[in-house]
Each structure stands twice: as structure tokens, then as C-alpha cells.
Amino acid sequence: MACGGGASVRGVGELVGIDAITAAAECIAGFVLRTPTLPSPGLTAHLGVPVTVKLELLQRTGSFKPRGAVAKLLSLSDAERAAGVVAVSGGNHGVALADVAGSMGVAATVVMPESAPSRSIETARAAGAIVRLTPDMTGAFALTEQLVLDGLTLVHPFDDPVVIAGQGTVGAEFAADAPDVTDVLVSVGGGGLISGVAAALRALVPGVRVWGVETEGADAMAAARAAGGPVPVTLSSIVSTLSAPAVSQLTYDHVTALVSDVLVVSDADAVRGVLTLAERAKVWTEPAAGCLVPAAQRVLERVGPDARLGFVLCGGNATPSDVTAWAQRFDLL
Structure with a gap:
């Protein structure tokens, strides 16, 4: 679909x-x-x-985050999904993407700052996502941009x-x-x-x-x-x-x-x-x-x-x- x-x-x-x-x-x-x-x-x-x-x-x-994550994943081409998806998150968007992507068989990487709730980090990993941690949120956005340049498909939290x-x-x-x-x-x-x-x-x-x-x-x-x-x-x-x-x-x-x-x-x-x-x-x-x-x-x-x-x-x-x-x-x- x-x-x-x-x-x-x-x-x-x-x-x-x-x-x-x-x-x-x-x-x-x-x-x-x-x-x-x-x-x-x-x-x-x-x-x-x-x-x-x-x-x-x-x-x-x-x-609320799964709503946007589902809409975006369902909008992607087969090639975009096959490349794997990446998101930057303070917690909830990353957990939602990890959960939704896991249920659809899509590989997901989530980039979070070290200040993100430990529960969110653990939950995203438990859903099968690769979690990358950075010292702060600015660094998380920068790493995400690099991962997109490396070939992953971006699922942006708001833009x-x-x-x-x-x-x-x-x-x-x-x-x-x-x-x-x-x-x-x-x-x-x-x-x-x-x-x-x-x-x-x-x-x-x-x-x-x-x-x-x-x-x-x-x-x-x-x-x-x-x-x-x-x-x-x-x-x-x-x-x-x-x-x-x-x-x-x-x-x-x-x-x-x-x-x-x-x-x-x-x-x-x-x-x-x-x-x-x-x-x-x-x-x-x-x-x-x-x-x-x-x-x-x-x-x-x-x-x-x-x-x-x-x-x-x-x-x-x-x-x-x-x-x-x-x-x-x-x-x-």
C-alpha cells in the first residue's frame, strides 16, 4: 500500500x-x-x-509519532525502503520509526542525543533499530545528514x-x-x-x-x-x-x-x-x-x-x- x-x-x-x-x-x-x-x-x-x-x-x-512515521514509510518507493531509513529524535519519533519500520521489515537507524530518555533508547533497540548516540541534539541532526548522504532514506520528524x-x-x-x-x-x-x-x-x-x-x-x-x-x-x-x-x-x-x-x-x-x-x-x-x-x-x-x-x-x-x-x-x- x-x-x-x-x-x-x-x-x-x-x-x-x-x-x-x-x-x-x-x-x-x-x-x-x-x-x-x-x-x-x-x-x-x-x-x-x-x-x-x-x-x-x-x-x-x-x-502521536507513529501517525507521521507510518504515512511516510508507506509513501516511500521500494528502493527507498530497501536502502533503510534513518531518523533523528529526542525520543518519541525514533521509537515510533523503529517500531513501524520493524513491523514492515524495513531496516531503521535512529540517531538520538545522549540526553534522550534511556527507556526510548532501549525501546528503539528492542524494536530492531540501530541506535546511534551523539553528545547533543545539534550533533544528532548533523550525523543524520551524513547518514542520508551515505545512502539512507530520511524520515524527518517534522520537515x-x-x-x-x-x-x-x-x-x-x-x-x-x-x-x-x-x-x-x-x-x-x-x-x-x-x-x-x-x-x-x-x-x-x-x-x-x-x-x-x-x-x-x-x-x-x-x-x-x-x-x-x-x-x-x-x-x-x-x-x-x-x-x-x-x-x-x-x-x-x-x-x-x-x-x-x-x-x-x-x-x-x-x-x-x-x-x-x-x-x-x-x-x-x-x-x-x-x-x-x-x-x-x-x-x-x-x-x-x-x-x-x-x-x-x-x-x-x-x-x-x-x-x-x-x-x-x-x-x-
Whole structure:
């Protein structure tokens, strides 16, 4: 089975559209879960407005990432698959590619920084991928570029319209299940998820506002918005799954056109959000999802008390020891 290639997803100067996202949904349906979208009484009580959560942490491999990975692998030619695929990742994209490629019989190499969660490294290896570690994320991107030059086929975590269309299926499902939301919060790393989700929601839910959320030291999209285009950033956040050294022109264009604002919160507040989600929403997330909670307070200050919030809970790949260590570091226990 083959999904559409980039030419059918996005022309030059165009954004990924709802037709491409709908096509991606049909293509990946047999490979990924249609995750639940549910009201959260606990978060509603905590924030004082109705809150609906999209539980992508229940997705295959524990994050939304398999959607884009499946879409991309199914779009490749036989020769591209036979060459083997490579991805750079702070954790979740690499695990997703390793899992999906393994199930399709495609050889995969995953390049991660040494700061990536040990669980992600072990999981990618267990799925059959070759894992290459570098001192930092900038080095991981550089090594990946070299491996592509050596002949491997790139599955980029965000700078690819096919991947964005796959991630956009999250937004299409959210729109179908909770069409009354007024404001949806989405985590931003390189921007693939928010680009796809915003494209779907803005097409399907009239008047909806989409808000991006980053952490300090992993704020490449906020920096790009301030600079008027993608710029490199110095990475220092604990949140490796959001730590892209720069966004791409493709994702920047989507966010500029479709997203109300990108909010930046501290690592400590992101971890506090993980604890709040566990206590109030009864879900176990990673800080890349926890950062939505403090950002929601700021969104409400701007849009008022009549909002109906949506959270895309992007992943749950944090161990109890991870969360305990972070909470102790920030004196949250």
C-alpha cells in the first residue's frame, strides 16, 4: 500500500490541506489507533472551564509519532525502503520509526542525543533499530545528514509534508469528537504536530484558536516567530522530546498562518503540569504534555472565561523515576 508523496500533499508555497490529512487518515488507519477524545472533569474543575483531552499517549509506542512515521514509510518507493531509513529524535519519533519500520521489515537507524530518555533508547533497540548516540541534539541532526548522504532514506520528524499530514490526523479526530472547542493547546518541538493539527482544526472547526506551547531552552518556534523565520537556538530544557535546534521553514509557515501564539513555560512548570495531569486528569504524561497545563492559565487570561479548552496530550513516555527526579530537582515534592 502506498500513501501519497510530497507533491500530492503540498505544492510550492502551499500549506498542507485538509484533503491531504483526510487521505493520510485513510492510509494509516490499519496501522495506528484512533485514540480517545474525552472530557476531563478534573481539569475542568482545576481550570474553571470545560476541558477536553485527546489521549495520544495511548497511541502505539506511547505518543502521536507513529501517525507521521507510518504515512511516510508507506509513501516511500521500494528502493527507498530497501536502502533503510534513518531518523533523528529526542525520543518519541525514533521509537515510533523503529517500531513501524520493524513491523514492515524495513531496516531503521535512529540517531538520538545522549540526553534522550534511556527507556526510548532501549525501546528503539528492542524494536530492531540501530541506535546511534551523539553528545547533543545539534550533533544528532548533523550525523543524520551524513547518514542520508551515505545512502539512507530520511524520515524527518517534522520537515516533511507527508509527516505533517499524518500528524494532522490527530486534529481531524479531535474536530470530529469535540467540535465545540474554542481553544486547543498543542506542544511544539520542531512543529510537525501543531502544523498538522492546526491545519485540520482550522479547516473543520470554524473560529477555533490553536495555541502552541514550548519550554524554556526548547523554544525554537517562539524564537523563529520573534526573528521572522527559523533560527538556531541553544538547547537547555530537560524536555528532550521538544528539543529541536531549529524549526523548519515548512513548520514556521504553518504556525505563522494558523496558530494564534506560541507560549513558553519553564521546565519546572512543565513538570508541575505532569503532576497536575496525574492528580486531576488521572493520566500519566511526559513534560512535553505537562507544559500545556500552565500555558492554559495564560490562554484563559487572554480569551476569557467562556472558552472551551482542548488539550492534545502528545505522549506519556516518562518513567516514574524520571518524574520523581524532575520533581525533586524543582522541589515539587
